Amino acid sequence: MTSTADTVSGAAPERAVPLRIAYSPCPNDTFVFDAWAHGRLADAPALDVTFADIDLTNGMAERGELDVLKVSYAALPWALDEYALLPCGGALGRGCGPLVLSREPGADLAGRTVAVPSERSTAYLLFRLWAAERVAGGVGSIVVLPFDEIMPAVRDGRVDAGLVIHEARFTYRNYGLHALVDLGEHWETTTGLPIPLGAIIARRSLGAAALRRLAEAARASVRAAWADPDASRPYVLAHAQEMDPAVADQHIALYVNEFTADLGEEGYAAVRTLLSRAADEGLVPPLAPGALAFP
Known part of the structure; x- marks a missing residue:
């Protein structure tokens, strides 16, 4: 991943100033937004795209920057006063959760140093909820590192364990690491719900009609990607940071699914459960009633 990147503008804008959007260069995001970002959707507003790592977009949301953002569901309690959660375009799923990696199988994390990609990520909330149940005495220090530095840090002994996401599920063995x-899997076993990872949010001040239009565009972009996956391939691979194309395909298959097209009742239940459990542990502020409702 990268912290900042080029800007991509959609085709002929239908408004004087395109909507400013930020999402990651990860394959699932570029796959989902390809048709919209490149002006292939009828009646969709033009986009001015910035690529940014999820930790940066979480901060952008908290500061009220940009019109539309891909953020972690864990960041919603700090963003929902100014932004509305769109019911599509994000990442939830099964069998796609974060991993805790160590150099030795079965390592004890009590009092140990753990590297994480963000302290305002779903991965971090899941880790803290798991550790509260399973790590007697609690973990030691938490160190925030860029996503691509975590596995090398664990391999080299600079930290005792690392919390990883996305394509690291497919590549951690290349570093000689073990999935602790x-x-x-722990979340699904204990809740029966999908894992809420990344959310799409849009500025409430755009108005209810505009928000509904954005949701329609996001859903249409997802469906366009499914209908013609080859069309998105140049965009996906151009931003996949030398990722093996087969790994990019696995990444998309895991993170783009029916919940990307529509959160549905089960998706909303997963989000509510995550954030209510995290609030009970004092990890996030509690949500106001109706905070997740879409106009």
């Missing part, structure tokens, strides 16, 4: 726990 699959946090998604």
